[in-house]
Amino acid sequence: xxxxxxxxxxxxxxxxxxxxxFWLASAPPTNTGYQIMKAxxxxxxxxxxxxxxxxxxxxxxxxxxxxxxxTRMVGFSNIELITDRxxxxxxxxxxxxxxxxxxxxxxxxxxxxxxxxxxxxxKQVEDAGADGIELNFGCPHxxxxxxxxxxxxxxxxxxxxxxxxxxxxxxxxxITKLSPNISHITDPGLAAVQGKTDAISLINTIKSIVGIDxxxxxxxxxxxxxxxxxxxxxxxxxxxxxxxxxxxxKHPEIKNTPISGIGGIENWRDVVEFILLGATSVQVCTAVxxxxxxxVRELESGLVNFMEDKGYTTIYDFAGKALPNVKEWKHLxxxxxxxxxxxxxxxxxxxxxxxxxxxxxxxxxALTAEGGRIPTIIEDNxxxxxxxxxxxxxxxxxxxxxxxxxxxxxTWNELTESDRIPNTWNDDRAGGKGxxxxxxxxxxxxxxxxxSGWKK
Amino acid sequence: MAEYKRPKNEQEFKENFxxxxxxMNDTQAYIxxxxxxxxxxxxxxxxxxxxxxIPLFIKQIxxxxxxxxxxxxxxxxxxxxxxxxxxxxxxLCEGSCVxxxxxxxxxxxxxxxxxxxxxxxxxxxxxxxxxxxxxxKVAIIGAGPAGIACACELRTFGYSVDIYEAKAKPxxxxxxxxxxxxxxxxxxMAEMDYLQNQxxxxxxxxxxxxxxxxxxxxxxNYSAIFIGVGLGATAQLTMTGENLKGVHxxxxxxxxxxxxxxxxxxxxxxxxxGGGNTAMDAASGSARLGADEVILxxxxxxxxxxxxxxxxxxxxxxxxxxxxxxxPIEILGKNKVEGVRFIKTELANGKLTMITGxxxxxxxxxxIKATGQAKQGSLLCQIDGLELDNLTRITVNPDTNQTxxxxxxxxxxxxxxxxxxxxxxxDGKLAANGIHxxxxxx
Numbered sequence: 001x002x003x004x005x006x007x008x009x010x011x012x013x014x015x016x017x018x019x020x021x022f023w024l025a026s027a028p029p030t031n032t033g034y035q036i037m038k039a040x041x042x043x044x045x046x047x048x049x050x051x052x053x054x055x056x057x058x059x060x061x062x063x064x065x066x067x068x069x070x071t072r073m074v075g076f077s078n079i080e081l082i083t084d085r086x087x088x089x090x091x092x093x094x095x096x097x098x099x100x101x102x103x104x105x106x107x108x109x110x111x112x113x114x115x116x117x118x119x120x121x122x123k124q125v126e127d128a129g130a131d132g133i134e135l136n137f138g139c140p141h142x143x144x145x146x147x148x149x150x151x152x153x154x155x156x157x158x159x160x161x162x163x164x165x166x167x168x169x170x171x172x173x174x175i176t177k178l179s180p181n182i183s184h185i186t187d188p189g190l191a192a193v194q195g196k197t198d199a200i201s202l203i204n205t206i207k208s209i210v211g212i213d214x215x216x217x218x219x220x221x222x223x224x225x226x227x228x229x230x231x232x233x234x235x236x237x238x239x240x241x242x243x244x245x246x247x248x249x250k251h252p253e254i255k256n257t258p259i260s261g262i263g264g265i266e267n268w269r270d271v272v273e274f275i276l277l278g279a280t281s282v283q284v285c286t287a288v289x290x291x292x293x294x295x296v297r298e299l300e301s302g303l304v305n306f307m308e309d310k311g312y313t314t315i316y317d318f319a320g321k322a323l324p325n326v327k328e329w330k331h332l333x334x335x336x337x338x339x340x341x342x343x344x345x346x347x348x349x350x351x352x353x354x355x356x357x358x359x360x361x362x363x364x365x366a367l368t369a370e371g372g373r374i375p376t377i378i379e380d381n382x383x384x385x386x387x388x389x390x391x392x393x394x395x396x397x398x399x400x401x402x403x404x405x406x407x408x409x410x411t412w413n414e415l416t417e418s419d420r421i422p423n424t425w426n427d428d429r430a431g432g433k434g435x436x437x438x439x440x441x442x443x444x445x446x447x448x449x450x451x452s453g454w455k456k
Numbered sequence: 457m458a459e460y461k462r463p464k465n466e467q468e469f470k471e472n473f474x475x476x477x478x479x480m481n482d483t484q485a486y487i488x489x490x491x492x493x494x495x496x497x498x499x500x501x502x503x504x505x506x507x508x509x510i511p512l513f514i515k516q517i518x519x520x521x522x523x524x525x526x527x528x529x530x531x532x533x534x535x536x537x538x539x540x541x542x543x544x545x546x547x548l549c550e551g552s553c554v555x556x557x558x559x560x561x562x563x564x565x566x567x568x569x570x571x572x573x574x575x576x577x578x579x580x581x582x583x584x585x586x587x588x589x590x591x592x593k594v595a596i597i598g599a600g601p602a603g604i605a606c607a608c609e610l611r612t613f614g615y616s617v618d619i620y621e622a623k624a625k626p627x628x629x630x631x632x633x634x635x636x637x638x639x640x641x642x643x644x645m646a647e648m649d650y651l652q653n654q655x656x657x658x659x660x661x662x663x664x665x666x667x668x669x670x671x672x673x674x675x676x677n678y679s680a681i682f683i684g685v686g687l688g689a690t691a692q693l694t695m696t697g698e699n700l701k702g703v704h705x706x707x708x709x710x711x712x713x714x715x716x717x718x719x720x721x722x723x724x725x726x727x728x729x730g731g732g733n734t735a736m737d738a739a740s741g742s743a744r745l746g747a748d749e750v751i752l753x754x755x756x757x758x759x760x761x762x763x764x765x766x767x768x769x770x771x772x773x774x775x776x777x778x779x780x781x782x783x784p785i786e787i788l789g790k791n792k793v794e795g796v797r798f799i800k801t802e803l804a805n806g807k808l809t810m811i812t813g814x815x816x817x818x819x820x821x822x823x824i825k826a827t828g829q830a831k832q833g834s835l836l837c838q839i840d841g842l843e844l845d846n847l848t849r850i851t852v853n854p855d856t857n858q859t860x861x862x863x864x865x866x867x868x869x870x871x872x873x874x875x876x877x878x879x880x881x882x883d884g885k886l887a888a889n890g891i892h893x894x895x896x897x898x
Contacts, residue, residue, distance in 0.1 A: 070487045350496070
């Protein structure tokens, strides 16, 4: 007998229905009807068409990447603009896609200039069968020089006005896509809500230079010996996206607006994290550009497995579940203490934890006597920073163990309110007072040192 | 059928003796170098007899600074390229890689090392130039790994260096004494040329130093002398039939194999006597030359062989058959070898004992004795005040490699009784520093 609850991945995102929350972001993978049909066939639930507008002209080359060791495209930058294909070609293909996949979400990303253009193009994509509209206020390269894209996203007043124009003209749900190239994401977020947007998506790409070619002295991607800033995305930007998502979802006037999460999503864990911070659909681009549409199989399998393990039947059962646990620093418990523990059976003796702690943190790890290579934690000195556990290459070799009974609770906020925070230069209440550190001269006495040169 | 067909030409020879540690391409090096953890006080460095800063050169490869990687290697080891392939890395750097402790494949350090050094050798980019010339001359006897390393290091200090080499090629055992699947002659010579072109020492080939007169000459003309003569011919077993046609010493066999390649004619059935690494090379080489059957006969237990386990496995993979607890007592034959007579042995109270009445014969038409090399005692005895230990090894001060005759320094197999290329490279460099220190003070 199968006691498993039936899992339903379908979403209704601000009125846009889709069989699952896995959508393609507006980008090169959604440039044509061919690609989108192929993606739906592979299992994607929705797609935001590559931004439509007055077709542009693109340069060659267009993409650059940040690689980490042998891992390609940890970060990815592009200087490709919105569609360079005529609108009628895109719309004809859009209609055909909807004919074959009536239950999948097809969203038209739009970027135009004047109010008249907005009204014209909205009418045309509605007629073509689009399920929704996404407003591209994000691209930080090229289009912004012409007063569009992130030029709008960085001016909340302008953004609000355009959202109002669109809302007046549109008969289908509207998603406002935000640019992260701004100090406070809640400013454009609030402007979009005040303009009565149906939903928000974020983040668009981050203004970036991914690197400089050491021969031509030009930024990547190099176009005839020159380059320009691009828009950065890929796994490297996920932490920035999650934080901006959190900022919006914690804002009392924004939090009830559905948000589609974008930024470095590549596997099911990323998807779950975005949902836990309140996203109710996710959009993916770079991972598809790297591995193709097939990665959706891993997203779906992982998400379903997670939901089965936790007993959820829809993503709404756990959407936003991490939000109550995201606090301001001042509300964190200063009395909570963890300390590192090394599992000697797993330790391989690389001593990365030792040198990371000694050079980069709090001198709380000691090397063993001659012969042994398993370091030991100096518990009195361990501040529980996690660095050793983070650098350790062995799965679950260094763990952070809780200390004390966990009953004590005191926050910076409470200390401030009761006037107990350190407030003089040499205050006795300083957190690090009495914490042992080696004498400076001990640095020159170390018995084992970093090696260099010939061993005599 | 044998594992290998007889190679009829150079192409077939190369296929049979395919490089065991092949040269990495750029992609392999990039991916492999990514795996290095950059350990603190890295065990691989401690395991390297020359202390190469391995994590540093791997990181340099990873970041596209291949020339810097080669410099890191050569700064510690003048035989950097040869050691990448001929070193028993399985028991040195790679054997100590911390990944082994979680059963993760260790870094392919030897091949990465080779990648860096071969890149710089092929590019011809210079890493070193001679030091400012001083008026002192040093003679080196033997252009093996120790002699070459000593010469390179001395040149960086500015000494004039003449190397006297008995054979026609430099590098000693590297080109004459290790199996061809470990390194090709061309690769050895490329490194030799690369070093000599940069540092400019002289090598006088086909010039063995053997007589009292030659020694006196050297002493008169040079400020210091480095002895890097290695070991001699295969030692005699003093066994009946040892001088029959078809009986070869392993060292001589491998040298012929290295020089003659496919022109060497291997017999149909070969018996290799011995259990050391040279025996493995001789057996594996015989099999790869297309012998119908190769028997590796060792007098003791399999686990007691001197050879590294991976060397034995490599010989077995070439089709060699192991025969253990079989001690040779006589080589049979009238004019040429026809077989070997053995007696079985067993361990009794921890001692290897022959079993009375267990004699048996294995027919064969070739015997290779891999039973150790003779020492160069006849030369060494002619040098005044040169102390030898009871194994005929030259006694040296381990900090300087200076011998008991102060103007003589020594290194390599002549002081250790037979070890690896890397040990010779270390000794030569150490001795050069010792010579420099001594000549600066005197």
